[in-house]
Amino acid sequence: MELQAVLMAAGGGSRMTDLTYNTPKAMLPVGNKPLMWYPLNLLEKVGFEEVIVITTKEVQKAMSTDLKIKDVKMKLDVVSIQEDGDMGTADALRHIQPKIKTDILVLSCDLITDVALHEVVDLFRAHNATMAMLMSKAHEFTETVPGQKGKKKTAEQRDFVGVDKSGKRLLFMANEADLEDGLSIRKSIMRKHPRMLIKTGLVDAHLYCLKKAVVDFLTENKSISSIRGELVPYLVRKQFSKTVNSQKLKDDTDDQTQEKNDGPLLISSRDEPLLQLAQERSCWNDHRGDMSEAYHGGKLRCYVHIMDQGLCCRVNTLAAYIEVNRLAPKLFEEPSVHPSADISERCQMGSDSIIGAVCHIADKTSIKRSTIGNFTTVKEKVKVTNSIIMHGVTIEEGCNIQGSVICSNAVIGRGADLKYCLVGNGQHIEPEGKS
Amino acid sequence: MLSLIVSEGKDLTKEEKQRLRKEKKQQKKIKEKKDDKASQENEKEKKPVTSAAPASQPPTQPTPTKTKAELKAERRARQEAERASKQTKKGETGQQAATSKPKAPPSDLQPVVKRLPEHIQVDNPDVLKKLAKKLERQQIPLRSDYGYKVSLFSHLHQYSRKAPLTQQLSIPSTVIHPAIVRLGLQYSHGIVAGSNARSVALLHAFKQVIRDYTTPQNEELSRDLVNKLKPYISFLNQCRPLSASMGNAIKYIKKEISNIPSNCKEDEAKNKLLNCIESYINEKIILAGVAIAKCAIEKQKISDGDVILVYGCSSLVNHILCKAFEKNRKFRVIVVDSRPRLEGKEALRRLVQKGISCTYVLISAVSYILPEVSKVFLGAHALLANGYVMSRVGTSQIALVAKAFNVPVLVCCETYKFCDRVQTDSFVSNELDDPDDLIVTRKGTTPLEGWENESSLGLLNLVYDVTPPDFVDLVITELGMIPCTSVPVVLRVKNVDQ
Numbered sequence: 001m002e003l004q005a006v007l008m009a010a011g012g013g014s015r016m017t018d019l020t021y022n023t024p025k026a027m028l029p030v031g032n033k034p035l036m037w038y039p040l041n042l043l044e045k046v047g048f049e050e051v052i053v054i055t056t057k058e059v060q061k062a063m064s065t066d067l068k069i070k071d072v073k074m075k076l077d078v079v080s081i082q083e084d085g086d087m088g089t090a091d092a093l094r095h096i097q098p099k100i101k102t103d104i105l106v107l108s109c110d111l112i113t114d115v116a117l118h119e120v121v122d123l124f125r126a127h128n129a130t131m132a133m134l135m136s137k138a139h140e141f142t143e144t145v146p147g148q149k150g151k152k153k154t155a156e157q158r159d160f161v162g163v164d165k166s167g168k169r170l171l172f173m174a175n176e177a178d179l180e181d182g183l184s185i186r187k188s189i190m191r192k193h194p195r196m197l198i199k200t201g202l203v204d205a206h207l208y209c210l211k212k213a214v215v216d217f218l219t220e221n222k223s224i225s226s227i228r229g230e231l232v233p234y235l236v237r238k239q240f241s242k243t244v245n246s247q248k249l250k251d252d253t254d255d256q257t258q259e260k261n262d263g264p265l266l267i268s269s270r271d272e273p274l275l276q277l278a279q280e281r282s283c284w285n286d287h288r289g290d291m292s293e294a295y296h297g298g299k300l301r302c303y304v305h306i307m308d309q310g311l312c313c314r315v316n317t318l319a320a321y322i323e324v325n326r327l328a329p330k331l332f333e334e335p336s337v338h339p340s341a342d343i344s345e346r347c348q349m350g351s352d353s354i355i356g357a358v359c360h361i362a363d364k365t366s367i368k369r370s371t372i373g374n375f376t377t378v379k380e381k382v383k384v385t386n387s388i389i390m391h392g393v394t395i396e397e398g399c400n401i402q403g404s405v406i407c408s409n410a411v412i413g414r415g416a417d418l419k420y421c422l423v424g425n426g427q428h429i430e431p432e433g434k435s
Numbered sequence: 436m437l438s439l440i441v442s443e444g445k446d447l448t449k450e451e452k453q454r455l456r457k458e459k460k461q462q463k464k465i466k467e468k469k470d471d472k473a474s475q476e477n478e479k480e481k482k483p484v485t486s487a488a489p490a491s492q493p494p495t496q497p498t499p500t501k502t503k504a505e506l507k508a509e510r511r512a513r514q515e516a517e518r519a520s521k522q523t524k525k526g527e528t529g530q531q532a533a534t535s536k537p538k539a540p541p542s543d544l545q546p547v548v549k550r551l552p553e554h555i556q557v558d559n560p561d562v563l564k565k566l567a568k569k570l571e572r573q574q575i576p577l578r579s580d581y582g583y584k585v586s587l588f589s590h591l592h593q594y595s596r597k598a599p600l601t602q603q604l605s606i607p608s609t610v611i612h613p614a615i616v617r618l619g620l621q622y623s624h625g626i627v628a629g630s631n632a633r634s635v636a637l638l639h640a641f642k643q644v645i646r647d648y649t650t651p652q653n654e655e656l657s658r659d660l661v662n663k664l665k666p667y668i669s670f671l672n673q674c675r676p677l678s679a680s681m682g683n684a685i686k687y688i689k690k691e692i693s694n695i696p697s698n699c700k701e702d703e704a705k706n707k708l709l710n711c712i713e714s715y716i717n718e719k720i721i722l723a724g725v726a727i728a729k730c731a732i733e734k735q736k737i738s739d740g741d742v743i744l745v746y747g748c749s750s751l752v753n754h755i756l757c758k759a760f761e762k763n764r765k766f767r768v769i770v771v772d773s774r775p776r777l778e779g780k781e782a783l784r785r786l787v788q789k790g791i792s793c794t795y796v797l798i799s800a801v802s803y804i805l806p807e808v809s810k811v812f813l814g815a816h817a818l819l820a821n822g823y824v825m826s827r828v829g830t831s832q833i834a835l836v837a838k839a840f841n842v843p844v845l846v847c848c849e850t851y852k853f854c855d856r857v858q859t860d861s862f863v864s865n866e867l868d869d870p871d872d873l874i875v876t877r878k879g880t881t882p883l884e885g886w887e888n889e890s891s892l893g894l895l896n897l898v899y900d901v902t903p904p905d906f907v908d909l910v911i912t913e914l915g916m917i918p919c920t921s922v923p924v925v926l927r928v929k930n931v932d933q
Contacts, residue, residue, distance in 0.1 A: 001607060001609075001613075002606075002607040002608055002613035002616070003606060003607040004607075005607075046605060046606040047604075047605020047606050047607065047609075048605075048606065048607055049607075049609075105606075116602065117606055118599070118601045118602055118604075118606060121601075121606055122599060122601055122620055125601075125613075125616060125617045125620050126617065126620040126621055126624050126626060127626070128617070274635060274638070274639040274642070274716070275636075275639060277635050277716075277721075278627060278632050278635040278636040278639060279627075279632070280632075280750075281629055281631040281632035281635060281750040282626070282627045282628055282629050282632035282633075282636075282750075283628055283629045283632070283747075283748035283749075283750070283778045283781045283782070284625055284626050284627070284628050284781070285780075285781050285784070288780055291784060291787070291788050
């Protein structure tokens with residue numbers, strides 16, 4: 001077997017607490033499908049047959065009842081962990097280490113993308129890389145986010161990503177938060193790769209192909225708890241560290257302990273001399289102009305595939321959630337109106353709206369650019385524009401809802417006028433309420 | 436091969452023979468009229484089975500209609516017999532002798548059925564259909580050709596690197612072993628390039644396949660493993676056409692596998708195979724390299740004060756030069772390079788790293804630099820049975836110019852690269868690389884940028900060419916120094932040994 005897929009679905013959605021108050025992030029409806037269905041669908045389309053899903057007990061329960069997830073034909077091996085939130089993504093990997101037999105593909109449940117996965121995996125295979133990841137050019141969110149008054153918040157902590165001339169080899173990665181006094185780049189990197197492009201406007205898709213040796217390394221180094229925050233920068237830095245390249249420094253005790261820690265990372269395969277021979281005899285080099293061999297003799301290599309077209313979105317903020325609800329349905333050729341929905345004839349429905357299952361839409365309603373979840377009831381003379389309405393919502397007559405997000409099981413009273421609001425789970429809005 | 440043809444001839448009755456003779460005379464007359472056109476089309480449009488005429492003739496000529504069906508049936512029966520007798524033959528490197536000569540000599544009256552290998556019949560839709568069916572059966576995706584092909588080479592495949600074969604494969608590849616997928620990717624990206632490197636990498640991947648292999652119930656390892664390897668080889672062929680050295684390595688492995696006795700336990704058999712692969716690499720590649728270097732240095736082929744010209748990056752030639760430098764011979768090297776691969780830069784790096792003083796020129800400057808040169812060392816991709824040397828495109832030019840300047844040309848080649856194919860020109864069997872490699876951006880402009888939209892523009896990126904034996908003075912192999920024309924002797928000796 002070549003790759004095992006691991007889906008991380010235990011995240012809490014700390015940046016959109018209003019939405020995740022009652023529903024776990026992995027089960028938030030996007031285009032009337034649970035959020036975690038999208039990465040599962042991506043894996044299924046590409047040909048995976050089994051996925052290890054790491055999640056909480058709550059999500060596990062919700063998964064077993066959800067229809068869409070039952071539709072997924074792959075075998076889902078669900079591993080549940082504690083909900084206390086102390087477990088980072090790397091800790092979760094350490095937890096499932098006994099199940100891991102080959103290289104892994106780690107995905108986050110909040111990734112919605114239509115990337116051609118073979119691009120990332122080909123980099124991993126062809127260059128025998130230790131890690132290959134996916135990044136995408138960030139797009140500005142254009143929709144107004146309910147609940148955010150005034151100007152946009154200050155830019156979040158930026159990521160500085162350095163790639164080489166070809167745009168594939170990852171040379172440098174740091175978050176603004178870690179760079180207190182400026183960006184410093186080691187001389188060894190500059191000597192090997194004199195041309196480096198540093199990009200800041202990239203979104204990390206949290207999709208990583210990791211060698212099995214990395215998981216073994218994690219079991220020995222228990223201090224690493226997050227893949228994105230600690231493991232990836234560590235691996236990127238390790239590409240150019242001296243102990244990786246030269247094996248002569250065995251005198252120093254410091255180096256010895258470091259070597260012991262790195263041991264699993266540099267595990268050589270059984271036929272290493274043959275691979276070496278093939279590489280020696282091959283007339284290929286990944287760089288020109290200096291005296292060193294291919295890859296500068298380094299055994300640890302990290303690659304990145306940067307998508308510039310297509311959809312790649314991580315749903316971890318409210319703005320992203322709204323944006324994705326708009327874009328995600330376009331990925332699939334599904335009818336926008338669920339067959340079991342009951343829509344009366346005098347309802348005006350725009351073409352980019354989605355109506356979920358078992359809905360009742362009464363007369364004289366107008367629904368434009370909105371998503372309406374399953375089991376919702378919309379009474380007469382209601383105008384819904386640019387909004388997201390989740391499951392089980394009741395909207396009484398005469399309401400006017402614009403640019404809002406209404407969570408599950410809420411009830412909107414008659415004549416309410418909501419503009420750019422976020423209505424929580426199970427809330428009741430009084431009749432004639434205005435906002 | 437010849438003996439088979441003679442025995443087939445005896446199957447024909449006298450009437451058949453007379454009929455054939457008459458037809459031949461008719462066609463010869465018509466042929467003389469259409470001489471020019473036919474001579475070009477002969478090279479490409481030979482259809483062995485589907486042509487109605489018995490002797491191989493260009494299909495543009497009229498054929499007798501009466502005996503067509505009978506002759507076809509007869510030919511088919513003969514071919515079944517032929518196929519049954521050729522059990523171990525496999526591989527896309529055409530093993531038939533004389534694949535390129537369409538006109539059978541007039542004295543040869545038996546209808547000779549010449550089967551062309553599939554990879555040089557890409558412009559024949561029947562062959563393509565057959566290939567598609569075969570790949571479908573083996574569950575391997577078909578790689579589609581890219582771009583406009585220059586008419587002289589339209590019978591060869593031309594693929595684009597931007598459309599890798601893995602696009603159509605499932606990601607945790609189940610049909611094809613992951614080691615083979617990785618190898619195929621490395622071939623198509625050019626990460627593993629060079630005849631020796633490709634063979635070593637192939638054998639390494641096969642070792643992994645053998646390690647992960649388990650014999651299914653009711654099957655014998657000797658037969659099942661060979662069948663398992665067939666789709667892998669097709670896959671690798673789709674990624675990049677197999678080289679002659681790879682073909683020989685595959686033949687060797689298949690022979691070893693089928694020679695495993697049926698009472699052998701699986702672990703033992705696997706160990707035996709792994710050891711066979713190790714010893715093959717050791718003998719044929721590593722030790723052969725050492726022996727060739729020793730031969731070249733001791734027999735004073737590299738002497739003090741020499742100026743040696745090398746072309747491109749041949750692992751064997753680099754090895755020889757490095758060893759000679761270690762033995763303190765005083766010489767300098769001129770590295771000749773050519774676009775688009777610019778492999779000479781890698782050769783230059785390796786030589787300079789050792790400390791050898793080098794000069795670097797492009798192939799357009801070869802005639803200017805040759806007066807300085809005392810010897811030319813060339814590497815080979817394969818040595819053909821008629822003494823021709825198949826090597827990187829540009830080698831024949833270097834050999835030609837060297838001959839004009841009376842500079843000795845020495846070709847270094849291990850014996851496992853000898854193949855019993857015969858070729859006299861570089862057109863029939865070659866490889867077309869990605870045409871987009873020829874596009875270069877200088878000072879911000881890319882002149883060839885929209886080349887696909889120009890209907891009359893074709894980009895040609897050839898990989899190999901063929902050098903006649905008159906230009907080669909000596910071939911250095913691990914068996915010693917032989918003239919180019921002794922290659923068939925070596926092949927015969929090898930076949931007798933096996």
